[in-house]
Amino acid sequence: MFKILRTKLIYLILSVFFLGCSSSHHDFEEKNSEKEIIQELEKVISENLPKDRSISGAIVKKDKVIWSKAYGVSDLSTHSMSDTATIYRIGSISKPFTAFLMMLLIQDSIIHLNDPVELYLPEIKKLKGYSGATKITFQQLATHTAGLMREPELADAASGSIDNWESKILQAIPTTSLESSPGEKFSYSNIGYGILGLALSKAAKKPFIELIQKRIFEPMHMNSSYFIVPKERKSDLSAGMQALSGGETDTKTPLLEHAGRGYKVPNGGIYSTPNDLAKFMRCIRGASPNLVTSKNLALMQNKMIGIGEQNSYGVGFFINQVEEPTIVNHGGAVAGYTANFAFAKENNYGIIFMRNYSEGEPDIYELPFELLTALNKIKE
Structure with missing residues (x-):
């Protein structure tokens, strides 16, 4: 837990993740199998997801998605329920x-x-x-x-x-x-x-945008990833909800931002799904398609500049090295949407979460660190 709190504190200092922090703790490390850890995750999400909100996630093991689920309401105005095809903005995960x-x-x-x-x-x-x-x-x-x-x-x-x-x-x-x-x-x-x-x-x-589509989305078969969501997929787009002071919610700003975000395209313009980001995660970790050499992939995931004593930044990724596993990740937070993309260097697991709300439980910035730490201790 100390590792998690230190990591979250660093993100808060950097203002990369500007959401409120949760002090909740879960029992992942007390579980003895992959199945039990995933069952605990599903319990955490089911018990903590706010009413009329949506969260989707995926867990990657080696080069396969071993868990993918969606929960809650993706669009309150139409009462649409989320599923694994639901699309979210990923914010700063666009930077990698x-x-x-x-x-x-x-x-x-x-x-x-x-x-x-x-x-x-x-x-x-x-x-x-x-x-x-x-x-x-x-x-x-x-x-x-x-x-x-x-x-x-x-x-x-x-x-x-x-x-x-x-x-x-x-x-x-x-x-x-x-x-x-x-x-x-x-x-x-x-x-x-x-x-x-x-x-x-x-x-x-x-x-x-053409370079990202032709050089990354298409060869990785990321068929649900866009800078502009096409008309035929608009029904899959979750409606973002931005928390305001006093407990109110802003739905207008997230809606307006679909038309454009000014200069924030290379740094925050992508829409995707957890299953699509899982394809990017597999490629980042060296699985097919092998678009970037192993040397350059290592460069992205290894320390280039220090952030505090035991954290650093590579090329497009944060690296947390407080204790095993070393976790490579990037989060995203834009009006009405939050996301996290994290994987462990010492084992085969990676985790992706996306939400259509800006703050609250379950804490998708803490959960990946707890889950990856617990999965790292499983003896296969």
Whole structure:
């Protein structure tokens, strides 16, 4: 439990996960089999899921999904119940996809990890404080070590049509400051990943969304993953619910954001399902299709920059190394939706959760750490 609390505290400090923390504890580690642990998980979800809310999840073992279920109401206005085809926004779990695309372009020799981004996106020179002595590389953007502030100071940066996201990035760059020297320290930056996505697009001379679809979604057969949910799948889209102060719920903002999120496409624009993200998880761990070399996959999942004493960030992923198992993960939180994607390096298990609400039980940021720790102790 100490490991979990420390990890969650780090996320809170970074403001990566800005939800309220739960102090609940479950009995996963007291179970003696995979079956018992999954039964306990189902009990936790069934007993704690708030009324009129939805949660979906999947557990991956090696290269197979061994558990996949959905619970609750996916759309209160239509009283639709969720199922394993229900689609959610994944928020910042989009960042590992952008990092994965970067690795693909490196393998294609289109870019190099330590190339200055200005070679492909000269507009980056308009950053506040940028100079010849502060050139930013692809590696620094991908590891949150570019020294950039978290959000730009452009008033409407996170609003507007998805078709205009590149324009929003270019408008946002001159309003974005360097808070530290590139390469000096970890500083989580949404605008940094927005700039990274645009720079990759410019380097490849193809639209970013097209690159993700053609280079990642299609070869992995991620047929329920989108930047814009098509009309024929709108009935599968869960309706997001954002908690407000005083116990009220905002459903309008999550609905409006389906039309566009301004610059937040490479850093938070993807929609998916747990089963689709399981395909990405298998590929990240080296299963077919082998799109990225084992060396580059290891680079993504190994320490590139420290965060505190026993936590770090790789390329697109957080790494928790307080005790075994070492857990590689990324979470996501946008208006009305939360998600978590986590897997253990020392064993074969990975876990994905998605919700259509912003806070409350079950705590999908704590659960993966408890589950993976318990599964790590099972003797097969």
